[in-house]
Amino acid sequence: MRTNCFFYRKKKYSIDPNGVITRKSPSNIALIKYWGKHNKKIQIPLNSSISYSLEGVYTVTRLIYHLKERKKRNPSIKIFFSGKEKTSFLPKIFEFFHRISFYCSYLLDFNFIIETYNTFPHSSGIASSASSMSALALCIMEIEKKLVSSLKEDFFLKKASFLARLGSGSACRSIYPGLVVWGHHKSIKGSNNFYAIPYPYKVHPIFTKMVDTILIIDEKPKKILSSKGHQLMNIHPYAKERFKCANKNMNHLISILKVGDLQEFGELIEHEALTLHAMIMTSRPYFLWMKPNTLNVLYSVWNFRIQSKKNIYFTLDAGANVHLLYPIEEKKSILKWIYSDLISFCTKIIESFCY
Structure with a gap:
């Protein structure tokens, strides 16, 4: 399903054929939990959620890209986690790239090496998918920023959140610091199912x-x-x-x-x-x-x-x-x-x- 087409990026561009981008992104802890979604392929939550982003608990991702010599439909991807190649991670990464290719068509012209590590155990219930997919989404948006120098910060973060959601639902909240809301709620202005937003209301200093x-x-x-x-x-x-x-x-x-x-x-x-x-x-x-x-x-x-x-x-x-x-x-x-x-x-x- 092609939702939020205003995030679509046309294929015409000019960019260096090779590059390296490094970004880090935090894990988050939900206060109101998101549990259940309409369709696993488009990651739409069945209830709104709110989380804190966490200092010192994060993923660092280094994205290396090379322009393909021959045009193929899918990019070649290698992924290394904490210095070791992780072929078991590839199905999820390929699925993520497939989901976002409509919104980031330029990705189809590159091959990628992903080097990543966490400051905490992965897949143990500390939102490692949230920090890892949001870090990768931020790297991808850095590529887009090279394509469009006029890209505004607000759009950069919204689209990064939108893309991260397609990799892991809670990842869309890790794009922002502080209290972050994802999922439409009638009492929270600007809340929506496609990307997260910083909590927009007054917060007591405590x-x-x-x-x-x-x-x-x-x-x-x-x-x-x-x-x-x-x-x-x-x-x-x-x-x-x-x-x-x-x-x-x-x-x-x-x-x-x-x-x-x-x-x-x-x-x-x-x-x-x-x-x-x-x-x-x-x-x-x-x-x-x-x-x-x-x-x-x-x-x-x-x-x-x-x-x-x-x-x-x-x-x-x-x-x-x-x-x-x-x-x-x-x-x-x-x-x-x-x-x-x-x-x-x-x-x-x-x-x-x-x-």
Whole structure:
């Protein structure tokens, strides 16, 4: 389906036959979760979502391009991850290039080498596809910028988000810093299903300085990838109610972000995280991404919060690992507790910020 044709770039151009582009892009953590899409090929969400982009948790991608000697329909692509060739990544990359070729027809005239690495484990539930596909989309837009010197920054970012979405839905949110919205929601001006936008409304200062400490419970790639989970929402018995709940929670979050209510914020993001996993556990076939130590961390957070009165809350993406969100003012005491009481439940701790 050829949606948003104003992103189409005609084939007539003049560009250096060889080039190298490097871009980095962050992972993100969704507060209101996107789970389920209309059609896997065009990546249209069944509910709106909002996320924080994360400092220090990112993918770096180096895109090397060479003009083809002979015209062929498809480009030649090699991909290296952390210095090793990864042929297993090629099907997804070829599918991505196929999807975006209508909007970036110039890609068909080049061959590519993609060199990429993460600062965190891939395919383990920390949105590695979001950071990797958004980094690649930014590289591609840098090529387009060489073609069109008058390209405006706003268009550059919108189209990068649009392209990233066609590789991984949540990748469209990683194009921007801060709080980012993807998916049409009647209460958020400018929100749409084709690309993400920076959150357009007032945000209380407390939510502009949030810490995200990530506990790596399991570094191994997930046995069941998120793409499979999204597909199962099309036949899920509770899907319609989930989409209604997500939209209602988005309205609630708009109010929370404005007034700065940390307790309401925490309760809402924990509810969203557990709802996501409830959908996973009640799919057909059903499955479970949480590990025993995931649950140990969640119960520990609940108990510590009651005893200490600290504003620490958890959220999870589609995996076993846990994100702990809390205000920067409480970082010292909370981080001390994390390293003393939670270290035994995880293999690694990643300190990050929501920026």
